[in-house]
Amino acid sequence: MKTSYDGVDLRREHLLELARQMILIRCFEEKCAELYSVEKIRGFLHLYIGEEANAVGVMQALEAEDAIVATYREHGHALARGLPPTEVMAEMYGKAAGSSRGRGGSMHICDAAYRFYGGFAIVGGGLPLAVGLALADKMLSRKRLTCCFFGEGAAAEGEFHESLNLAALWKLPVLFVCENNGYAMGTALERSEAVTDIYLHAESLGVPAQTVDGMDVLAVEEATRLAAAKVRAGQGPQFLENRTYRFRAHSMFDAELYRDKAEVEEWKRRGPLVQFKAWTVDRGILTEADFNSLEGEVEHIVAEAVRFAEAAPLEPVADLAKDVMTPGASETEARS
């Protein structure tokens, strides 16, 4: 980590909050892995463990009015954005009290109140949407931005090029955040991209870009504040390539044949919590005790979230077709 971070509040209270959020995400995701093994959570589950610094760091630089478009690995982003852990867990259980009323599941957490447009499971699928949200803001001269998270895998999709070009061409208020964790499911970056520096892709499409240490929450916050300021100043889209690593498999069905254990251990030693704890404790801003009490506090929050999800009711089957269309929009639909 660096010695100084301009524009970042390094006082105790702020650092405690960063720690709390990262620990919450870590603990929440580990509980999800456990619940998955006893078939409480089904379907696909993609964990954010190891990448916590990115969501937490970026969210610090966003306003309540900004919009967020993310991917299927969006639990951390949802929690960092402030979505209630109880509702996020209920969504993992497919309960009606879940963020998406139990219909989206782990890959499609969303909440209109937080302008959290949610998880998008088609790689690159969210990018054009983010461009559109920004287009609307620009046309209605609203002072806000849209933050779009995606992995380095999306860089290979046509939609990546189409979206970045549109954003640059029309100077739209979009903050692209690429969480480059080195692997697109089972394919290492160097085996799928001729140019592995993703930020160069963005520059070639007319979007100013830079790399960020995705394991350092302060560096992420610093870079995001700078980029967000440019976007808010109307300079058009900005692009951050956060270099990070996921400590667990792509999803629960993955035997991780594509990487060796040593590499994982090596990254774990430089994990976001490990580095942040060392940096804050060495400077005497936070203490070991702070981290322990945070872990206790978070354990309670996650346990409560599980209790809430267990008790929450399922959506009645009778509502299956509810909200396919807007009620009353077409009598025929209602009649037939």
Place this chain on the structure above:
Amino acid sequence: MSEFRMPALGADMEDGTLVEWLRAPGDTIHRGDIIAVVETVKGAIEIECFENGILDKIVVSPGATVAVGDVLAQIKEEGRTDVVAPEPRTKPISESPDRAVSILSPSIAAPSLPIAAMSLPPRRISPAARKRAQQLGLDIETVQVGPGGVIGLAEVAAAQHLPQPSTAETPQPVKRGFQPDGMRRAIGAAMARSKREIPHYYVSSTLDLSLFTAWLEDANTKRSTQDRLLYAAPLIKAVAVALRSEPALNGVYVKDNYQPSKNVHVGVATALRGGGLIAPAIHDADTLTPDEAMARLRELIPRVRAGRIRGSEMTDPTITLSILGEGTADSLHPVIYPPQVAIIGCGAMRERPWVVDGAITVRRVMTVTVAGDHRVSDGRSAARFLNRLDKILQEPQQL
């Protein structure tokens, strides 16, 4: 106690040879255990058991070939005494769909059909025809097959005039295509019933058609041979227009109440070669020009003779017109086609002495007779109709 049976392992597997038992009587077995090996055309296959319990009695010993579904061994439920009568076990149906097919394949499960029915081709009856027959209280089995070997609305409609043939009649073998004799018999029976049930009255008038025939001859000289008009065409139109203002003659009598019709669909009595008469409808005849009426006739008559009639043509007529035609007889007192309530009969056109302004002259005339249903109308409405028809025929160019 339950039976362990020879499972079907492939859609085309008929039987299997037991090669080896992997468990002995008295062994406890659990769901999913492999307890035997069977030789099939595809090779040796290990057989899984789906029950928990104790292997009781081996029924089939190694080397024996048994059919799919036969009992191989008995399995006793753990701890359950034998006194419980074994519930009737259906054949173990494995999940594979093709297995279900082999159960239902005719070779095994074909119910025995009466031999007589086996020889008859299946009678293809359209759903609408089946429903219409039911509504009319008609036994669909008695309805003649139409063209294309199908019983449709047209065939039911044609049969609608039929009294139900008594069951004594031996069921004739079903013949393909249009049966004129069947049709003739059907119409004869319908006429008899109509005569019995409908109180007919008759009113006739002889009309001077000189202006009409002159107009027609002149019109035909202006037309090429193909477009030439038969007098029946403009006559149909005239009758239809005259009927517009005579609701009591133009409608249908159904279930003891009369429904006048707002349109005039004229059933044109058409002679079938070799005898028999059928009167399919020309729809909305009052709205047609003479040329359109002629085109309808030109299309309708050959088709009707070939037996290709449409359901709506049989069910829709609200009145029937029967024209005797050239060199036949002076007048015609026709029988009403149920459920209609009137029929118009036209005799042949004749030259007759005719008084005009007190002097005798020669005019081409035709006797037109209205046969009406006294339950619905009386002579005065028929007379009114004939006078109106006369007036229309005196101004043929208006048609």
Place this chain on the structure above:
Amino acid sequence: MTEIRTISYREAIREALREALLSDPRVFLMGEDVGRYGGAFACSKGLIDEFGEERIRDTPLAESGFTGAGIGAALGGMRPIVEVMTVNFSLLCIDQIVNNAATLRHMSGGQFSVPLVIRMATGAGHQLAAQHSHSLENWYAHVPGLRVVAPATVADARGMLRKALDDPDPVIMFEHTALYNAVGDLPTTSDLTVDINHAKVRRGGRDASIITYGGSLPKALEAANKLSGEGISCEVIDLRSLRPLDMETVLASVARTHRAVIVDEGWRTGSLAAEISAQIAERALYDLDAPVERVCSAEVPIPYARHLELAALPSVDGIAAAVKKALRQ
């Protein structure tokens, strides 16, 4: 007696676009060559001079990009009209339409709404060969969450857009390329809005119901006229809405005529005609006097050569033959 004016289908589309742009500042048109070029089928000619580049947005050749952007803008409070030049190119953005536009409302538990209109030209008949001659309306009419309409007349081309834009859910409007030059009458009254929920009986009849939509309507009407000369009276039903299907109107007609012939330029297998035929069999079986007939495109990639293309597409004679088959003639 309101006066009548005669305009082309293309002109009616342009008027509808202009009226929408004038009446609602949230409305904007986005698509390839909709601006400077005036639209691939000249439906937006002159609009850029009147409304400017902000609201008449030419886009790069990035169907997924700009369609997704349209969806995002709709989420963001705009009322975009995205023009995907033809249904053939929509295969490049069908992911955005199906996985985002159609799904977001339900998958978010009703939190998000996508009030978006996507217009696509469709159909064959101009010898454009297989890649430019598709008719895939049924692909979109298959997807819950979308509304799909097919204006076949000048009045519908002029009147449907208003209702489509008012609809809070995504509406896909198919304009058959053979219709752009068709000419029709419009009353000079101010409000020309038409509903987009119901089918219309374009021609009453007794002996058979011809059910069709979009570019096939003129062929169906011509076949009906040809048959009426032979004493066969056909009812012609213009579906207008392909999702939801107004089956009430279809079933009422079949109940009267007892025979159904469905004309659909899509390929027979899995076509919209197949869906309608299934619903008739499910809900009107006992009214049928003959099997439902379907007149669809031959199951071949649409060929370039004119005589082959004509042989592949539904034809007036083909429709008449199907009616006669249903009448067992």
Place this chain on the structure above:
Amino acid sequence: MTNDELKELVRKTLFDVAPDLEGEEIISDETFADQFDIDSMDFLNFVIGLHKATGVEIPEKDYAQVATLKTCVAYLESRMKP
């Protein structure tokens, strides 16, 4: 066209109009209407058939002259261009 060819043509035209009469023997001096079940529609189609085959226009007033096989052949012969 010889007399026999013309007779054959008239026979064929009549059978076109009434296919179920095919193969019947035609008595040459008895009217078609009397021998067969020919109504005014059939006769009109017969006249149209003759017109198509021979080009001879038969006005309604001449119908009586083409009512039998013999008179019909004579009528046509006198009017057909050589």
